Structures are given as structure tokens and as C-alpha cells.
Amino acid sequence: MMNFDLPKIPARPEKSREYGLTMVMDKGLSLQETANMIDAGGEYIDLVKLGFGTSLITKNLKEKVKLYQQAGIKVYVGGTCFEAFIVRGMFDDYLRYVSGLGLDTAEVSDGTMEMKHDDKLGYIEALSKDFTVLSEVGSKIEGREITNAQWVGMMDSELKAGAWKVIAEARESGNIGIYQKNGSVNLELVEDIKNAIKLESILWEAPQKSQQTWFIKNFGANVNLGNIATGEVISLETLRLGLRGDTLLQFI
Amino acid sequence: MMNFDLPKIPARPEKSREYGLTMVMDKGLSLQETANMIDAGGEYIDLVKLGFGTSLITKNLKEKVKLYQQAGIKVYVGGTCFEAFIVRGMFDDYLRYVSGLGLDTAEVSDGTMEMKHDDKLGYIEALSKDFTVLSEVGSKIEGREITNAQWVGMMDSELKAGAWKVIAEARESGNIGIYQKNGSVNLELVEDIKNAIKLESILWEAPQKSQQTWFIKNFGANVNLGNIATGEVISLETLRLGLRGDTLLQFI
Amino acid sequence: MMNFDLPKIPARPEKSREYGLTMVMDKGLSLQETANMIDAGGEYIDLVKLGFGTSLITKNLKEKVKLYQQAGIKVYVGGTCFEAFIVRGMFDDYLRYVSGLGLDTAEVSDGTMEMKHDDKLGYIEALSKDFTVLSEVGSKIEGREITNAQWVGMMDSELKAGAWKVIAEARESGNIGIYQKNGSVNLELVEDIKNAIKLESILWEAPQKSQQTWFIKNFGANVNLGNIATGEVISLETLRLGLRGDTLLQFI
Numbered sequence: 001m002m003n004f005d006l007p008k009i010p011a012r013p014e015k016s017r018e019y020g021l022t023m024v025m026d027k028g029l030s031l032q033e034t035a036n037m038i039d040a041g042g043e044y045i046d047l048v049k050l051g052f053g054t055s056l057i058t059k060n061l062k063e064k065v066k067l068y069q070q071a072g073i074k075v076y077v078g079g080t081c082f083e084a085f086i087v088r089g090m091f092d093d094y095l096r097y098v099s100g101l102g103l104d105t106a107e108v109s110d111g112t113m114e115m116k117h118d119d120k121l122g123y124i125e126a127l128s129k130d131f132t133v134l135s136e137v138g139s140k141i142e143g144r145e146i147t148n149a150q151w152v153g154m155m156d157s158e159l160k161a162g163a164w165k166v167i168a169e170a171r172e173s174g175n176i177g178i179y180q181k182n183g184s185v186n187l188e189l190v191e192d193i194k195n196a197i198k199l200e201s202i203l204w205e206a207p208q209k210s211q212q213t214w215f216i217k218n219f220g221a222n223v224n225l226g227n228i229a230t231g232e233v234i235s236l237e238t239l240r241l242g243l244r245g246d247t248l249l250q251f252i
Numbered sequence: 253m254m255n256f257d258l259p260k261i262p263a264r265p266e267k268s269r270e271y272g273l274t275m276v277m278d279k280g281l282s283l284q285e286t287a288n289m290i291d292a293g294g295e296y297i298d299l300v301k302l303g304f305g306t307s308l309i310t311k312n313l314k315e316k317v318k319l320y321q322q323a324g325i326k327v328y329v330g331g332t333c334f335e336a337f338i339v340r341g342m343f344d345d346y347l348r349y350v351s352g353l354g355l356d357t358a359e360v361s362d363g364t365m366e367m368k369h370d371d372k373l374g375y376i377e378a379l380s381k382d383f384t385v386l387s388e389v390g391s392k393i394e395g396r397e398i399t400n401a402q403w404v405g406m407m408d409s410e411l412k413a414g415a416w417k418v419i420a421e422a423r424e425s426g427n428i429g430i431y432q433k434n435g436s437v438n439l440e441l442v443e444d445i446k447n448a449i450k451l452e453s454i455l456w457e458a459p460q461k462s463q464q465t466w467f468i469k470n471f472g473a474n475v476n477l478g479n480i481a482t483g484e485v486i487s488l489e490t491l492r493l494g495l496r497g498d499t500l501l502q503f504i
Numbered sequence: 505m506m507n508f509d510l511p512k513i514p515a516r517p518e519k520s521r522e523y524g525l526t527m528v529m530d531k532g533l534s535l536q537e538t539a540n541m542i543d544a545g546g547e548y549i550d551l552v553k554l555g556f557g558t559s560l561i562t563k564n565l566k567e568k569v570k571l572y573q574q575a576g577i578k579v580y581v582g583g584t585c586f587e588a589f590i591v592r593g594m595f596d597d598y599l600r601y602v603s604g605l606g607l608d609t610a611e612v613s614d615g616t617m618e619m620k621h622d623d624k625l626g627y628i629e630a631l632s633k634d635f636t637v638l639s640e641v642g643s644k645i646e647g648r649e650i651t652n653a654q655w656v657g658m659m660d661s662e663l664k665a666g667a668w669k670v671i672a673e674a675r676e677s678g679n680i681g682i683y684q685k686n687g688s689v690n691l692e693l694v695e696d697i698k699n700a701i702k703l704e705s706i707l708w709e710a711p712q713k714s715q716q717t718w719f720i721k722n723f724g725a726n727v728n729l730g731n732i733a734t735g736e737v738i739s740l741e742t743l744r745l746g747l748r749g750d751t752l753l754q755f756i
Contacts, residue, residue: 364752
């Protein structure tokens, strides 16, 4: 796998894996661009989220889904797409949509709309019968504060309802995500989550390099990270392996 | 067009259209990258600007122009390229250049050089006989302030001189563009423009997501937007259609 | 080379050249993406750095190296990759690695690890027998201050030890690179370097457009610039040629 066998490189589990996950956000790649990304870094990608509602207007969508699945990558439509159906009262149509695409993975979220948490748990439970479910905690709406205890409680109950992993929302404004307005980690919240929830079950959204570095330095090479940009897959893998300046001395 | 027929999605006019325009900035894509972009999002792109002087040093330029035109996209060389000819006193050469490329669209601007406004109107008038003309108002030069009344007056006279659309320059520094230094909208200026000029005739440069969101929320799904990055075409279309967090509840 | 012969465009030396260099950072392009970049702007690229340790985990690496070399581009593995070997006491393995890849160019740096400067000079001397060597001055580690006199002294001795060019590190935090925290140029340091070292021998890392503009305006169209993003090759060339707003009037 490596072009030269260096010692003291952190071990990474083989795909498909339960831990050490990298989730990439695809905001509308063409088929050729999808093939390019898989060619360069497919082995480092576990999950691809078709970001927000892009799947609804992307051409050749079924072919794209196949490209990902053939590369051993779980692909699913973003939580905002789920909410676009739910806010219209169309859960059955959502099921038809994702089944018709041949998807086996789904995301449940309530980041933009109001949803009773019991309803959210119901969706997770229903979907988890046929799909690998990721559920997202954290709001995209400024002003909708969630206490640390609520974060932990929601994550715990969503895992119990059948979610495979819970996603910690990255929204970078106010007290509604795991980062401060300036992009730095909300330390208390992240610690509270880590102390209560099994680390293997959490997928941290970490779009910025400084955020990825923080999680790798503090939680190890195999921490689950998400919302990685399509061009940053190889870069993130070097961070995990101690092959980038920020982590070069981390595993020596 | 959509992969699933959701209700309450704003209607978009068919191409070629007079309103609801998306203008993309191409800073030097290869032919393959051009084909990729068209494949993924060509139906959502109305105009492609070959940014600043990139057209002068891009390889396979005629083939690229053809790719865009065959996809029903108007393509033209950026205003700074126009100015590079004018500042050298070479308007006739500019005409030879763009005609030789088979272009049918042109941009007139004076963002970087000093130009008498009567001369600018003259260029618009001359070009509009053979080309679809976009003219840009707003300066790239810090310190060259333009009052709101001057903005409106120039836009009005340039449309009367034959411009198809007027472009509102995005320059994000001081009082010389439609945004503040921090990227937020210059509300008074934008309101003054909107109150005086037909909205269909204005193309707002809006390179940042927060700017695109502001215009869509305030002026509707079909507001004309420009300087969109090549990788953001699908994302912008989801914003317009209420399929992204920021606008999910906008059209419900 | 230009699609229209404009006067008053700064002359650029032909490749392979000693001055006017553009160095691009490749963070893990696929073969197709590599071909795309070469197709669009290969003639404007002198050097490609396979950023940090990406070369160690990039697929089809030898084919990629060949694509670059066939296009007349010097390609080499980043300084952090060099350090990943050195910090493990594996200089001989480093030699085997880069020789096995068919590389003829190498970078020596100590940006992340502690290295005696005499040792660094030894590596430069040893490598310069078989490779074109770039050596980098400046630290990636916050708190490790280097005085201006030390910068100049190290650059001078590294050139004397056999480096073809010395790279001025861009690290944008504290007093450890050529830029301030906000990205603006550290004027005193850059002047001190310029007054002591032949300009042709310095390659300035300048990832941001404002930094590229500063160097072109102050040191001329043919200043050596590095860490250019893969999508910014054509844009940088227009800046050099006075075909972008920021430099349009620079060479008139």
C-alpha cells in the first residue's frame, strides 16, 4: 500500500472497517471526476455523502452510485436531502427515492428543521432495518442552543435506536456545533461527548486541516472524520499516518 | 430534470433564459475539465467568463469555446482582457481577437483603468451591434469611490447604450463594490440599485456562498448571479431550489 | 504561445530556465488530473512538489513522475517526506526511494524536526552530486524563531553547499516564515534576504494571490514562486504577464 515501507507508521484497519473512517463530501462531481477521486484515493475513503440536496439534481446519479459502491465505498444522500422530504411529509417517498438509487446507507438529521426527537428516533429505527444509518446531532440554525448533556443524551439514544454511527455536526457559529466561530474545537463539548460515547461510534465533521489535526493528535490516527473535501483525501491520510508536518513527530 | 419530483421547488426558466442566470468564472480549465463541468452541471450554466486575461494564454482555446457553445452556454473573455486591449489603444485588435474566436458575447468594463464614461458607452454601443454585451459597473481600484447615485446612473446609461445585462462588481474592499470588506452585502447600495434598475437586467457577482444565499433569500431563486467557482455550480443550484440548509425552508 | 500578440507583455525565459520559475504543490492528483493540469498549463510549470508525504501513499506514482518529466517539469518529493526518512535515521533508504522513482530533483528541509545545520549542509552536499537540490529555510514550528541574519546565513551556506535554489518557507504564523499571521509579507525579512542573496537563487513560497502579487510588483514578472495550487497555474501566469487586474498597469 505504501510506496516505501517506513517503520513507525500507525496501523490502519482494512476496509470495510468499523473505525478509522474517512467520510468525503461530494458536492456534485461529474462521473469522470468521481472516477479520478476513486483512482487516486479510493482505498482511503469509507463513506461518500452526496452533500445536501445535490443528489436530486445530479446527472447520471445511478452510475455515480455504482462507481462508489464498486470501490467499496458506502454512499448516501445528505441529511438535508432527508429533511427536504420530511419537511414535506414525504418519508415514504424518501424511502422510494433512496431504494430506487440502490443505496444501502442513509443519514437522518434535523439540523435545519424542527423535529421531535422521538420522531427522529422513529426514523432511525425504521431505516435501520434496511439501511446502515448515520444520524447527525447538532443544529445548523443559529440560536438553537443544545446543552452538552443534550448532545450526549441524543447521541446515546440515537445509537440505541439503531444508528451505526452518530455524526457530530461541524457548524461553525455560536454554540450549535463542535467548533467555535473561529473554527477551533469546543473542548468541553468534545470531551463530554468522548467521555460518554464510544469513540468508535462517533464520526466528527472536520472540514478544516486544523480540525483534522486536532482530532488525530488527541484521539489517534484512526479517529472517524467527515466532511472531507474531495481534493483532500490523500492529504488527510498523510495526517493520519504522520506523514505531514503537523503530525510528523506524533507517532515516532 | 430532478431525480425525484419534489413539490414546492421554485420554478426555473428554461435555457436560454433572460432571468435566473448563473455565470461561472473559468480561470483556465483544461478541455477535459471543461467537459467534466459541462457533463455535471452544463444545464445550470448560462454564461462562462474566461476570467481576466486567461483566454490569452489558454491552450486549445477555440476547442474550449466550442465545447461551451455546443452546451448552450454563452462564453466571453473577461473585462480585464477587454481593458488589456483598450489600455494599449487596440480596440480594433480586440474585435479581431474575439471575432476570430467565434465569440458572440462580450464584456465591457473599466474596473482597473481610467476610462471616460462616454467612451465606455461608445464601446458598448459599437459592440452591441454584433455581440451580446455585458457591461460591468464598480471599480477594482481602492480609493476610487463611486456614489450610489453614480452606480445607478452608470447602470442605467449602459443598458440604454445596448448592454444586455449590467454586472455589479463584487470587489470586496472599501466602498468600491457591492460588498463590505468582510464580504457582507452593502445593503444601501444594493437596495438603491434594485429600486432603480430592472432586476432582470442586473447580474450580481457573488463568489461566496453567504452572498449567494443573501441574494436568493432577498431577491428570489431566479436572481442573476455571477463569478461562481467552477466547482460550485451544482451547490448554487441547490441553494436556488431550496435544497440546501440555508434555503431549505425558504420556499415551503 | 499567446493567442493574440499583445505588446508590452514582460518577456519570460524559455524552459528549462534558471529564473521565472513556478513551483506547483501536488497534494495527490490522480493520473487523469495530472494530465489535465499539464494539458492546460504545463508550459508554465517548472517544478512540481509532491507535497509532504503524499508520494508515499499515491497510487501509480511512477507513471505520474513520468507524466511530469515528459512535460519538461522537474518533480520531487516534499521536504517533509525527506524529514520522515531522516527522523527515522534512514537517509540511505531515502536515496533508494527517490532513485527508484527515477527522480532527478530533491528537497532538503528541517522545517519540522531538529537538525544540526552542519548535518543539513551535509545532506545538501551529498545529494547535489546526483540531484538538483532545493533546500528550504524557515521553520514550521511555532516558537522556533530565526533571526534575519540567521535566515540569510543559512541560505548563503546552503547555496554554497550545492543547493540549486533556496526556498523561503511561507509558514504563516509568528516569526517563523516570510509572512505575518495575516498573510502579508514580512517586509524587513524579505528585504534582508533580497539584499544578501541573488534573487535568481531564491524560490519564494507564495500560496496566496496577494502574496504572488506583492512579489511580482516588487521583484518583477520573473520572480521565482512556489507552493502554487494546482488550479492556479494559469492565473499566476496572467499575474506575471500583466493580464490580471492587480498587475494590468504594471508593465505598461
